[in-house]
Amino acid sequence: MIPNFTTPDVAAPGVAASGVFVPETACSRELYLPQAARLLEVEALTARESRFKVELPRPLGHRPGQFVMLSAPGIGEAPISISCGPRDDAILEMVIRRVGTLTRFLHELEPGQWVGVRGPFGSGFDLGDFYGRDLLFVVGGLGMVPMRSLIQAVMATPDRFGKVTLISGWRTPADELFRAEVQSWSRLGEGSGRVRVIRLVDDTAKLPWDGGVGLVTEPIADLDLDPERTVAALCGPPVMYKFVILELVARGLAPSRIFVDLERRMRCGVGKCGHCQINHLYCCQDGPVFRLDRVAHLPEALP
Amino acid sequence: MGAFLVRKAAVTEWIRSLAREQPLFFPQPVGRSGFRFQPLREGSEVRFDHYRPSVVPPGRQLTPAGEVLFRYRTGEGGVPGFESVLDASPRILAGVRPCDLRGIYLMDRVNREGRDDPHYLTRRANTAIIACDCLAPCDDFCFCETVGSLRWREGADLFLTSVDGDFLVEALTPLGESLLPGTGFARCEDVAGLRARAEEVRVRPFGRHFALSPERIAAILPGLWRSPVWENCGQRCLSCGSCNLVCPTCYCFDIQDDFDISDPSSGDRRRNWDGCLLPNFAEVAGGHNFRPQPSARQRHRVKRKFEYLVGRLAEGSFCVGCGRCGRQCTVGIDIFDIVSELVAVAEPPP
Ligand SMILES: Cc1cc2nc3c(=O)[nH]c(=O)nc-3n(C[C@H](O)[C@H](O)[C@H](O)COP(=O)(O)OP(=O)(O)OC[C@H]3O[C@@H](n4cnc5c(N)ncnc54)[C@H](O)[C@@H]3O)c2cc1C
Numbered sequence A: 001m002i003p004n005f006t007t008p009d010v011a012a013p014g015v016a017a018s019g020v021f022v023p024e025t026a027c028s029r030e031l032y033l034p035q036a037a038r039l040l041e042v043e044a045l046t047a048r049e050s051r052f053k054v055e056l057p058r059p060l061g062h063r064p065g066q067f068v069m070l071s072a073p074g075i076g077e078a079p080i081s082i083s084c085g086p087r088d089d090a091i092l093e094m095v096i097r098r099v100g101t102l103t104r105f106l107h108e109l110e111p112g113q114w115v116g117v118r119g120p121f122g123s124g125f126d127l128g129d130f131y132g133r134d135l136l137f138v139v140g141g142l143g144m145v146p147m148r149s150l151i152q153a154v155m156a157t158p159d160r161f162g163k164v165t166l167i168s169g170w171r172t173p174a175d176e177l178f179r180a181e182v183q184s185w186s187r188l189g190e191g192s193g194r195v196r197v198i199r200l201v202d203d204t205a206k207l208p209w210d211g212g213v214g215l216v217t218e219p220i221a222d223l224d225l226d227p228e229r230t231v232a233a234l235c236g237p238p239v240m241y242k243f244v245i246l247e248l249v250a251r252g253l254a255p256s257r258i259f260v261d262l263e264r265r266m267r268c269g270v271g272k273c274g275h276c277q278i279n280h281l282y283c284c285q286d287g288p289v290f291r292l293d294r295v296a297h298l299p300e301a302l303p
Numbered sequence B: 001m002g003a004f005l006v007r008k009a010a011v012t013e014w015i016r017s018l019a020r021e022q023p024l025f026f027p028q029p030v031g032r033s034g035f036r037f038q039p040l041r042e043g044s045e046v047r048f049d050h051y052r053p054s055v056v057p058p059g060r061q062l063t064p065a066g067e068v069l070f071r072y073r074t075g076e077g078g079v080p081g082f083e084s085v086l087d088a089s090p091r092i093l094a095g096v097r098p099c100d101l102r103g104i105y106l107m108d109r110v111n112r113e114g115r116d117d118p119h120y121l122t123r124r125a126n127t128a129i130i131a132c133d134c135l136a137p138c139d140d141f142c143f144c145e146t147v148g149s150l151r152w153r154e155g156a157d158l159f160l161t162s163v164d165g166d167f168l169v170e171a172l173t174p175l176g177e178s179l180l181p182g183t184g185f186a187r188c189e190d191v192a193g194l195r196a197r198a199e200e201v202r203v204r205p206f207g208r209h210f211a212l213s214p215e216r217i218a219a220i221l222p223g224l225w226r227s228p229v230w231e232n233c234g235q236r237c238l239s240c241g242s243c244n245l246v247c248p249t250c251y252c253f254d255i256q257d258d259f260d261i262s263d264p265s266s267g268d269r270r271r272n273w274d275g276c277l278l279p280n281f282a283e284v285a286g287g288h289n290f291r292p293q294p295s296a297r298q299r300h301r302v303k304r305k306f307e308y309l310v311g312r313l314a315e316g317s318f319c320v321g322c323g324r325c326g327r328q329c330t331v332g333i334d335i336f337d338i339v340s341e342l343v344a345v346a347e348p349p350p
């Protein structure tokens, strides 16, 4: 047998005396290993989307804008945004749209059943970039899901921020997510005028609707907005970014004050599988939240 | 570390004896002209010359297709338990050429970048490499010298160089040293002299050459985003992904679950080789594809090898010049030609 396996270069960090390589930290051994999480609640929000609340063995310790790799053993694994603000307990909230194999399976689960969770992964938002500023959130559809983790964090201590404006766009009224919660945010600002919410649909589809009709780009031109004081955060379908950014830049917002939360296909979440690349960057590691001036020059960032 | 001058027959005998003690992968002819790294068995041929790169590079032994990442079992109350699977079985890769050695070195870097990949690194740590120098290009596809692979030695435990019909056998690591037979190999004092002797007979220039260095190529690529070269090769490409599968520095993967049909409460999660030339590689839910055209995918592959990873890891070219992708492509797309055309566009010859 090979007597002594100490290939010095590669194995040095974790070579045990026996010579068999043992990864140094538990974390390393667990790179692809989920932890079991118990489903506490599943609540249908729309015909396609449900809110999932799970309990982990220990708090995630996440930042707003981060994501987890969620799995059902035997079915598969997918990146899913963390939809709740930072918290001390071990609860994780997600909103999942039924689109394919795994998500369909998840929608069949009931409280008390188990899933697997890896993470949190990704850069996320840094609240330090938002303190003391006027905030503008622009979301389209499911983009509301990760943005909610940031807005919840902001709404937890609204006095630390300036004015807050949220523009949300939905296909139809039936697609709107978190209506009650968004209304509670806008009530927070009632009187002071510090929170403004603009809710839009592409089409009312003959349903009752108390918001406006149009694209999320449209209200930007008329916003009461001080470009020197404002920081914007965007999340939505791929087509949304370019047009919103054009409007924001037209209002004098510097790219260094615009944050974009980008979606790419992801298989590993840890910078190894190659699927999420945006030119030389890895969306799962360097993103999914990017400051616009750091990616605006990359042709694959905002196609 | 020791160096020895050994007769070829004795080297063959030694390789055979190593193969009796643990799995030893050695390139062996399969079919008409291909080679494959497979376990050496009694009676298989041990030839270091007459070499053509194996269709699948030896480094793929370190990330076998369908490798199990972990097993799961649903226990009491439906709680799933997960158990990581690491393969620490010892093995030897012998007959590895400098280009493939450099490929493995680059994969070592990739798998230690950011978070360690325990599956790769465990296999790697328990793998010994016996590499062998090339004194003549394997065929017309080779371009290892121009991308800095030809004289690569790092990552090998033992390095063999053919000198006047014998082998100079150099141990580069203690592990390599430990694989040598106790006696029988004559120590060699004049290693430098023998290496100079091999250098004298090495074909010059070696294989195909770019007009620019890898550093310059990395520098001109950002300005060539809209070059017609991408469209030209994109139009011919069948998006079959063979070029990815045979490349020693393609490491993208997909992850799939498998449950045990006879006991669906248990199963495993595996990873499989994937390739950025395959049409849905960058497609997300809702159907948006971030690289819908073959030309965009070709550009990504080329920039990854010659620009992105070069900048990210500072280890030089990520194409090691093995020529496999060009050899394998049914429509004759060769990454050497693509890069040469780009170079010609950016810096036309005077
Ligand atoms: C950072 C990030 C955060 C996300 N957050 C959420 C979220 O909060 N809620 C939500 O509902 N969805 C979210 N998604 C999308 C979600 O990951 C996909 O819907 C999910 O992977 C589909 O899995 P499936 O098995 O159900 O579908 P599949 O049957 O695998 O395929 C259905 C569709 O999804 C695409 N797809 C497959 N795998 C992936 C993948 N790994 N990444 C992206 N697209 C994929 C396929 O190309 C196909 O178009 C997020 C994606 C990313 C990258």
Ligand code: SF4
Pocket (backbone or CB within 6 Å): B236, B237, B238, B239, B240, B241, B242, B243, B244, B277, B325, B328, B329, B330, B331, B332, B333
């Ligand atoms: S092997 Fe050739 S045809 Fe196949 S994906 Fe690669 S370049 Fe295209």
Ligand code: SF4
Pocket (backbone or CB within 6 Å): B243, B246, B247, B248, B249, B250, B305, B318, B319, B320, B321, B322, B323, B324, B325, B326, B335
């Ligand atoms: S890109 Fe082609 S020539 Fe370069 S290392 Fe990969 S297979 Fe070999």
Ligand code: FES
Pocket (backbone or CB within 6 Å): A265, A266, A267, A268, A269, A270, A271, A272, A273, A274, A275, A276, A277, A282, A283, A284, A285
């Ligand atoms: S998701 Fe695998 S590299 Fe980013």
